[in-house]
Amino acid sequence: MSERLHLNLFTMNSVEHVSPGSWTYPGDQSVRYTDRDYWTEVARTAERGGFDAVFFADVRGIYDVYGDDRDTAVERAVQTPANDPQLVVPAMAEVTDDLGFAVTRSTTYTHPYQLAREFSTLDHLTDGRIAINVVTSYLESAAANLGLEERMDKETRYDRADEFLDVCYALWEDSWEDDAVKRDRSARRYTDPAKVHSIDHEGEHFSVPGPHGCEPSPQRTPVIYQAGSSDRGREFAAANAEAVFASQPTEEGVREYMRDVKSRAADHGRDPESLRFFIGVVPIVGETEAAAQAKHERYTEHVDVEATLALLSGFLDMDLSTLDPDQRVEHIETDAIQGTMNAFTTSQPDRDWTVREVAQFCGLGTTSPTIVGTPEDVADELQYWHEEVGVHGFNIKEVVRPNSLRDFVDLVVPELRERGLVPPADEPTVGSTLRERLLGEGRARLRDDHPARR
Numbered sequence: 001m002s003e004r005l006h007l008n009l010f011t012m013n014s015v016e017h018v019s020p021g022s023w024t025y026p027g028d029q030s031v032r033y034t035d036r037d038y039w040t041e042v043a044r045t046a047e048r049g050g051f052d053a054v055f056f057a058d059v060r061g062i063y064d065v066y067g068d069d070r071d072t073a074v075e076r077a078v079q080t081p082a083n084d085p086q087l088v089v090p091a092m093a094e095v096t097d098d099l100g101f102a103v104t105r106s107t108t109y110t111h112p113y114q115l116a117r118e119f120s121t122l123d124h125l126t127d128g129r130i131a132i133n134v135v136t137s138y139l140e141s142a143a144a145n146l147g148l149e150e151r152m153d154k155e156t157r158y159d160r161a162d163e164f165l166d167v168c169y170a171l172w173e174d175s176w177e178d179d180a181v182k183r184d185r186s187a188r189r190y191t192d193p194a195k196v197h198s199i200d201h202e203g204e205h206f207s208v209p210g211p212h213g214c215e216p217s218p219q220r221t222p223v224i225y226q227a228g229s230s231d232r233g234r235e236f237a238a239a240n241a242e243a244v245f246a247s248q249p250t251e252e253g254v255r256e257y258m259r260d261v262k263s264r265a266a267d268h269g270r271d272p273e274s275l276r277f278f279i280g281v282v283p284i285v286g287e288t289e290a291a292a293q294a295k296h297e298r299y300t301e302h303v304d305v306e307a308t309l310a311l312l313s314g315f316l317d318m319d320l321s322t323l324d325p326d327q328r329v330e331h332i333e334t335d336a337i338q339g340t341m342n343a344f345t346t347s348q349p350d351r352d353w354t355v356r357e358v359a360q361f362c363g364l365g366t367t368s369p370t371i372v373g374t375p376e377d378v379a380d381e382l383q384y385w386h387e388e389v390g391v392h393g394f395n396i397k398e399v400v401r402p403n404s405l406r407d408f409v410d411l412v413v414p415e416l417r418e419r420g421l422v423p424p425a426d427e428p429t430v431g432s433t434l435r436e437r438l439l440g441e442g443r444a445r446l447r448d449d450h451p452a453r454r
C-alpha cells in the first residue's frame, strides 16, 4: 500500500480524555477546553498538519464503578467534566477549509429523527465535512440519567443501533430526491412536494413516518465511523462503518481484526477494500532520541494511576479497586467495552498482564501503542503500520495538550510529507467533503454497495 495515510486527531471536549493526570503537566492547556479559542487553535493546527479530521470522543454518565462511587472520577477529572462536542464544530469549521469533524453520538440515548436533523445541519454548515462515530454507550450511570431503569444489555443496544441507523439512512438517503429543491421564486415554489417522500418506518424501537425535515446536504449521510470490538460490534462495524477503529495494541491483533471485519463486510455485500481502518497511536517525539526519551519519562511521571484505574473500571464495568495490583488479568466478556479487555487478553495470548502493569500502560493513551523517538522513528513506525500491516490511518492521541499535537505537526508531519505519505501543504485537497478525502474524488455520497443505498 503506497497511497497517502489518513490522520485523525483523537480528542475530547473535556479536561482529560485518555491520558489521566496529564492536565497537571506544567503548561498543559487542557483546562481551556471550555474556551472557543482553544478549539479554534486546535482546528487551525490540525489543518496545518494535513489532518483529515478532528475526532471527538464523548461519553454519557460518570465513571463511578471504581470504589463504587464517583469521587475519584470527579476529583481527578476522569472524562468529567465534559462538554458537548457537537456544539464546538461550527466554530472550528469557521476557521478551516478542509478539516473534517467526527463526532461521537450514542444510539442508546437519542432519537434517530432528532439526530438525523442535527447531522444534516452540521453537514450543511461544514460543507460536507462531518462524520458520526456511532457508539452504544457503556456506563450504567448514563442510563439512570437518561430515562432508563438500568443499562440495556449489549445485544439490545446493538439491536436498537441497527434500527436506529436504518431510520437515519432512510431519512438521509431516501426522503428527499436530489432535485426536490427548486427555489423557484416566481412560482412561489421552494420544493416540489412530489419529490419528498415519507419513510413509514415501523419497528421495534422506533416509529418514524418522515419525511426528513432537512433538504439534502453535501454528503447526505455523514461519514460513518465505528469502533466495535465484540462479536456483535464487529458485525455492526462491518455492516455500516466507512472508517473503522481497530483498538488492538498488537500487530497480530490488528491484522486479525481487519481480516475479520473485511470478511464480514464482504458478507454484507460490501467491497471490503472500501473500508478505511485506523489504529490509535500515542506519539511522543523529540528532536533527538534522548530528548524523546526524556519527554516520555516526564509524561510518565504525571500519569495518575488511580484515575487510570477509575477510567478502566468504567471501560470494563469492573471495580478494579477490589483487585490485587499484582493479580493477573483474566479475560471476561464485558457489557461495556470489549476491546479494552481483549487488548490485554485475547490480543496477547502469550503475555500475562497484571492489574498494575495494565494501569501503567494505559496511563498514556489507554490501549494504544506509544511511539517514542525522533520524527524519523515515528514516521518509520507509522509507515510500517501503513505499508506492511495495511492500516489506512491513525487516531493520534494526545498526552499533553496542545504540545502533543504541535510536536506531531511541526516535527513528524514534515517527515511524512517528505516521504509522500501526507500531501504537501500547498496541494489542493481531494474533493471538498470528508468522504472524498477518505474514499477519493467524486465520492461525496455513500457508495452504492453500502447497505443504506441498497
Ligand SMILES: Cc1cc2nc3c(=O)[nH]c(=O)nc-3n(C[C@H](O)[C@H](O)[C@H](O)COP(=O)(O)O)c2cc1C
Pocket (backbone or CB within 6 Å): 056, 057, 058, 059, 060, 104, 106, 134, 135, 136, 137, 138, 226, 227, 228, 229, 230, 231, 232, 233, 234, 245, 246, 247, 280, 336, 337, 338, 339
Ligand atoms: C477507539 C475507540 C473509541 C471509542 N470511543 C467511544 C466514545 O467516545 N464514546 C463511547 O460511548 N464509546 C466509545 N467507544 C466504545 C464503542 O464504540 C462501543 O460502543 C463499545 O466498545 C461497546 O461495544 P463493543 O464491546 O462491541 O466494542 C470507543 C471504542 C473504541 C475502541
